[in-house]
Amino acid sequence: MNHASNAHDFDFFHGHWQVQHRRLRERLAGCNEWETFSGACETRPLLGGAGNVDDNLLHLPAGSYRAVTLRSFNSETRQWAIWWLDQRHPHQLDTPMLGSFDDQGTGLFYADDRFNGQPIRVRFRWTDTRSDSPGWEQAFSTDGGQTWEVNWVMRFERIERVAG
Incomplete structure (x- = not known):
């Protein structure tokens, strides 16, 4: 990954969005069955543009819930940190994802975490x-x-x- 990242990487995301979700019904279980659902997202800049927050509404088949994504840019490491918090677990801030964008605007972010008690590596990828x-x-x-x-x-x- 080319470290072309800067505090304006997520400026593209400021605004209001309709979201189409596709999610595996079961993760890390050999499942190939996907569920689809809609949502909405509103993203605003923070920290003088070196961060942002988005308010998400997800309409899962089992019921709707709200969630927040918080992002912050470190100008020394030229990396972003991304945290997730949702109302299903209101006191649990997820492990931060760390990463950056390349010159083409593709972002890759990684974290070591756990899923169902098993250690995993997590990857987020932003495209287009x-x-x-x-x-x-x-x-x-x-x-x-x-x-x-x-x-x-x-x-x-x-x-x-x-x-922004």
Whole structure:
């Protein structure tokens, strides 16, 4: 990954979005059955532009819930940190994902975490960030990143841009 990252990497995401989600019904279980659902997202800059927060509404088949993503840029390491918090677990801030964007606007972010008690490597990938329809995917690895299971994919459609 080229360390072209800067505090403006997520400026593309400021605004209001409709979201189409695809998620594996079961993760790390050999499942090939996907569920689809809609959502909404509103992203605003923070920290003078060196951070941002988005408010998410997810309409899962089992019921809707809200969640927050918090992002912060470290100008010394040229990396972003990404945290997730949702109302299903209101006192649990997820392990931060760390990463950066390359010159083409693709972002890769990684963390070591646990899933169902098992140690995993997590990857977020942002694509098409220079369009009004960026994509995001999450993948898990149980072998230190040699192989990946993509388990959640989101496609965003811009409703309104918000200035940063």
